[in-house]
Amino acid sequence: MDSCFRSLTRISIPTIFLAILLSSFSFTCTEAYDALDPNGNITIKWDIISWTPDGYVAVVTMYNFQQYRHISPPGWTLGWTWAKKEVIWSMMGSQATEQGDCSKYKSAQPHCCKKTPTIVDLLPGTPYNQQIANCCKGGVINSWAQDPNNYASSFQVSVGAAGTTNKTVKPPKNFTLLAPGPGYTCGPAIVGKPTKFITADGRRVTQAMMTWNVTCTYSQFLAQKTPTCCVSLSSFYNETIVPCPTCTCGCQNNATHPGSCVNPNSPYLASVVNGPGKNSFTPLVQCTKHMCPIRVHWHVKLNYKEYWRVKVTITNFNYRMNYSQWNLVVQHPNFDNLTQIFSFNYKPLTPYSSINDTAMLWGVKFYNDFLNQAGPLGNVQSELLFRKDKSTFTFEKGWAFPRRIYFNGDNCVMPPPDAYPYLPNAGSRLSFSLLALLMACSAVFFVLFDV
Numbered sequence: 337m338d339s340c341f342r343s344l345t346r347i348s349i350p351t352i353f354l355a356i357l358l359s360s361f362s363f364t365c366t367e368a369y370d371a372l373d374p375n376g377n378i379t380i381k382w383d384i385i386s387w388t389p390d391g392y393v394a395v396v397t398m399y400n401f402q403q404y405r406h407i408s409p410p411g412w413t414l415g416w417t418w419a420k421k422e423v424i425w426s427m428m429g430s431q432a433t434e435q436g437d438c439s440k441y442k443s444a445q446p447h448c449c450k451k452t453p454t455i456v457d458l459l460p461g462t463p464y465n466q467q468i469a470n471c472c473k474g475g476v477i478n479s480w481a482q483d484p485n486n487y488a489s490s491f492q493v494s495v496g497a498a499g500t501t502n503k504t505v506k507p508p509k510n511f512t513l514l515a516p517g518p519g520y521t522c523g524p525a526i527v528g529k530p531t532k533f534i535t536a537d538g539r540r541v542t543q544a545m546m547t548w549n550v551t552c553t554y555s556q557f558l559a560q561k562t563p564t565c566c567v568s569l570s571s572f573y574n575e576t577i578v579p580c581p582t583c584t585c586g587c588q589n590n591a592t593h594p595g596s597c598v599n600p601n602s603p604y605l606a607s608v609v610n611g612p613g614k615n616s617f618t619p620l621v622q623c624t625k626h627m628c629p630i631r632v633h634w635h636v637k638l639n640y641k642e643y644w645r646v647k648v649t650i651t652n653f654n655y656r657m658n659y660s661q662w663n664l665v666v667q668h669p670n671f672d673n674l675t676q677i678f679s680f681n682y683k684p685l686t687p688y689s690s691i692n693d694t695a696m697l698w699g700v701k702f703y704n705d706f707l708n709q710a711g712p713l714g715n716v717q718s719e720l721l722f723r724k725d726k727s728t729f730t731f732e733k734g735w736a737f738p739r740r741i742y743f744n745g746d747n748c749v750m751p752p753p754d755a756y757p758y759l760p761n762a763g764s765r766l767s768f769s770l771l772a773l774l775m776a777c778s779a780v781f782f783v784l785f786d787v
C-alpha cells in the first residue's frame with residue numbers, strides 16, 4: 337500500500353490526470369493508514385507509579401502524535417479488556433461510564449468491576465481534588481504539530497486484584513479508542529523501559545515500576561465517514577465558478593427530511609439553532625446544494641511574471657459548531673516554491689522526503705484560528721504566493737488547482753476534473769495575452785501596494 341502511493345506520487349504528470357489517478361487510487365488502495373501522515377499515531381502510555389496491597393496505581397497518558405488530526409468534541413473514549421479479574425478501585429481525571437456488577441465486594445465499593453471498562457475524560461471545571469495534570473478537557477486533544485503544548489491527556493487509575501510485582505501484573509488486552517467516532521485501530525500493549533520522571537526542581541529522577549504502551553493508528557477507510565467537506569474552484573482566466581458537487585454531504589429533501597437544513601433568511605433561524613439537539617454534535621447546516629458543514633474555495637487570483645497568487649477561503653455552514661483550532665492540509669506541486677502566505681500558519685508536510693508538495697495551514701492565534709459557526713462571521717481566508725518553476729508551471733489542464741484538501745483531517749470532496757475551469761483555448765489566445773498583460777500590470781500594482 338505504501339509503495340503503491342509512493343510510485344504514484346513520483347510519476348510527474350503535471351496534469352489533471354494526476355487528480356483522476358489520485359481519486360481512483362483512494363478506491364483501489366484501501367489505505368490502512370493516512371498517506372499524508374504515515375507516522376501519525378496516538379500512543380497510550382501506562383506507567384505503574386506505585387504498588388498497593390492488592391494491585392497498583394497507574395498514570396495513563398494519551399499522546400496525539402498526529403500532525404493535523406485533533407480529537408475533537410465530544411472527545412475520546414478508551415476501552416480495554418482486563419487480562420485477569422482486575423477491578424478499578426478509583427480514578428482521578430476520568431471515569432468509567434458504567435460501574436458494572438460489584439456485588440462480590442462487600443465492604444468497599446470499587447469504581448468499576450466490568451471486564452471491559454469504558455473510560456471517558458472529565459469535563460472542564462471538575463473539582464480540583466478529582467483532577468490530575470493534563471486531565472479534564474472533555475476528551476479534547478489537539479494535534480502535535482499545531483498545538484505542541486496541548487497534545488496529551490492523562491488520568492490516574494487505582495487497580496485491584498491485579499498482582500503486585502512486575503512478574504504478576506498483566507497489561508490489559510484489546511484496547512479500543514473512539515476519538516470520537518471509529519477509525520482507530522490499537523495494537524497490543526508492549527512492555528518497555530520504565531519511564532523516568534524528573535522532579536520539578538530538576539534535582540531528582542524517579543522511575544515507574546513498570547511501563548507499557550499501546551499505539552493506535554487512524555485510517556480514513558475504517559472511519560467510513562460520510563463527507564463533511566467539499567471544494568469549489570474559480571480562476572481569473574475563466575468566469576466559471578465550479579461549485580461543490582451537488583449532494584456531496586447529503587441532499588436537500590423536503591419530503592423525507594424536512595428541517596434537515598435551515599435557510600439563513602428563515603425567520604425561525606434562531607429558534608431552530610437553539611432548539612432540540614442544540615448540544616448534540618450533529619451538524620445543523622445551512623441549506624446549500626452540497627449540504628456540507630465546510631466548504632473550501634480555491635481561487636486562482638493573479639498571474640505575475642514570476643509568481644502566481646491563490647486565495648483560499650474556508651466557509652462554515654454549520655450553525656452548531658465553532659472550530660477553535662481548525663487546520664487544512666493541501667497538496668499541490670507548487671508548495672515546494674511557496675514564497676509567502678498571508679495570515680495563516682504554514683508547515684510543510686513531507687511524508688516522503690523527496691517530495692515537498694503538501695502543506696498544513698492553520699489560523700494565527702487570536703486572529704483567525706477560530707472559525708465561527710455559520711453566519712456572517714463563519715469564514716476565514718488567506719492568500720498564497722507561489723514562485724513559478726518554469727519547467728512545471730502552467731494554467732492548463734487544471735494544474736493550478738489543488739490535488740487534495742483535508743479540513744481537520746477529513747477529506748474534502750473535489751469537483752470532477754472535467755468540470756475544472758479551463759484556459760480559453762487557442763482561438764482566443766490573443767485575448768488571453770491581453771488578459772495576461774493586464775495581469776502583469778496589476779502585478780506591478782500589487783507589488784507596489786499590497787505585498
Ligand SMILES: *[C@@H]1O[C@H](CO)[C@@H](O)[C@H](O)[C@H]1NC(C)=O
Pocket residue numbers: 375376377378379401551
Ligand atoms: C508514534 O509517533 C511517535 C512520534 O512521531 C513516534 O516516535 C513513534 O515511533 C510512533 N509509534 C509507532 C509505533 O509508529
Ligand SMILES: *[C@@H]1O[C@H](CO)[C@@H](O)[C@H](O)[C@H]1NC(C)=O
Pocket residue numbers: 502503527546
Ligand atoms: C521486573 O523487575 C526486575 C527487577 O526489578 C527487572 O530485572 C525486570 O526486567 C522487570 N521485568 C519487567 C517485565 O519489567
Ligand SMILES: *[C@@H]1O[C@H](CO)[C@@H](O)[C@H](O)[C@H]1NC(C)=O
Pocket residue numbers: 417509510
Ligand atoms: C478481543 O477482541 C476480539 C474481537 O473483538 C475477540 O475475538 C477477542 O476474544 C477479544 N479478546 C479478549 C481477550 O477479550
Ligand SMILES: *[C@@H]1O[C@H](CO)[C@@H](O)[C@H](O)[C@H]1NC(C)=O
Pocket residue numbers: 379381526527528529548549550
Ligand atoms: C513505546 O514503547 C516502545 C517499546 O518499548 C518504545 O520504543 C517507544 O519509544 C514507546 N513510545 C513512547 C511514546 O513511550
Ligand SMILES: *[C@@H]1O[C@H](CO)[C@@H](O)[C@H](O)[C@H]1NC(C)=O
Pocket residue numbers: 588589590
Ligand atoms: C424545499 O422547500 C423550500 C421551501 O419550502 C423550497 O424553496 C425548495 O425548493 C424545496 N427543495 C426541494 C429540493 O424540494
Ligand SMILES: *[C@@H]1O[C@H](CO)[C@@H](O)[C@H](O)[C@H]1NC(C)=O
Pocket residue numbers: 655656657658708709
Ligand atoms: C460560537 O461562538 C460564538 C462566539 O463566541 C458563540 O456566541 C456561539 O454560541 C458559539 N456557538 C456554538 C455552537 O458553540
Ligand SMILES: *[C@@H]1O[C@H](CO)[C@@H](O)[C@H](O)[C@H]1NC(C)=O
Pocket residue numbers: 671672673674675684686692
Ligand atoms: C518545502 O518547501 C518550503 C517552501 O518553499 C520550504 O520552506 C521548505 O524548507 C521545504 N522543505 C523541504 C523538506 O524541502
Ligand SMILES: *[C@@H]1O[C@H](CO)[C@@H](O)[C@H](O)[C@H]1NC(C)=O
Pocket residue numbers: 672673723724725726
Ligand atoms: C522550486 O523548489 C525546488 C525545490 O525546493 C527548487 O529546486 C527549484 O529551483 C525552485 N524553483 C524556483 C523557480 O525557485
Ligand SMILES: *[C@@H]1O[C@H](CO)[C@@H](O)[C@H](O)[C@H]1NC(C)=O
Pocket residue numbers: 574575576578754755756757758759760761
Ligand atoms: C471555462 O471553463 C468551463 C469549464 O468549467 C468551460 O466550459 C468554458 O468554456 C470555459 N470558458 C472559456 C471562456 O474558455
